[in-house]
Amino acid sequence: MLKQLLFEGQLTPRARLLAAAAGIAMLVAIALPLWQMTMISNQYPEGLRLWIYSYKLTGDLQEINTLNHYIGMHPLDAEHFSELRILPYSFGLGGLLCLLAAALRRRWITTLVLVGGALSGLVSMGILLYELYSYGHDLDAKAAIKIPPFMPPPIGSNQLANFHVTSFFHLGSALFLLAVLTLLVSLWISRPRLTDRIAPSSGTHMPAAH
Numbered sequence: 001m002l003k004q005l006l007f008e009g010q011l012t013p014r015a016r017l018l019a020a021a022a023g024i025a026m027l028v029a030i031a032l033p034l035w036q037m038t039m040i041s042n043q044y045p046e047g048l049r050l051w052i053y054s055y056k057l058t059g060d061l062q063e064i065n066t067l068n069h070y071i072g073m074h075p076l077d078a079e080h081f082s083e084l085r086i087l088p089y090s091f092g093l094g095g096l097l098c099l100l101a102a103a104l105r106r107r108w109i110t111t112l113v114l115v116g117g118a119l120s121g122l123v124s125m126g127i128l129l130y131e132l133y134s135y136g137h138d139l140d141a142k143a144a145i146k147i148p149p150f151m152p153p154p155i156g157s158n159q160l161a162n163f164h165v166t167s168f169f170h171l172g173s174a175l176f177l178l179a180v181l182t183l184l185v186s187l188w189i190s191r192p193r194l195t196d197r198i199a200p201s202s203g204t205h206m207p208a209a210h
Contacts, residue, residue, distance in 0.1 A: 010105040015190035018182050019110050023098025025179040030054050030091045032172035039163045054087035072143025083127050090120050114183040
């Protein structure tokens, strides 16, 4: 049953459009921020911002790293995030496979991208949580300012020292999640029906009279 639901049959016209839309969404997500953190204090009323893309870190990195130095945090550097060397290729491959599935009407390709996308999302989320925890707990004991270990919020708001920190997933992550859900819908609406598995000819043949 599971094999028939996920791998057998072909994509219907509507399912093909959804698979193609999912592919385009994954490709566009490469160029959009996946996650944002904003830090606001009396010294920075307009806030310091950090954006994480699939391949780079941008924002007020110099100011944030200067502040981090005083409390003993490691500097934020794209070279430290090894996943940023993989994610753009992962998004690109997933997007191209979605377009291929739509062109060839292959449901099994759609399923592979769906499973790969879900795993990629879960692994990326796990890495983000690990990095946030490591940055806030692996503090230099010789730092000028001593603060208790902490973890910046992956989603939501928190007070860290004199900074109000807000983090949320951005447009790139929303597009990627939408693409994965669209692939799920594509598979569901093109699933083989019970009537598709019934032999087209079920009548009995009467013996010929002699």
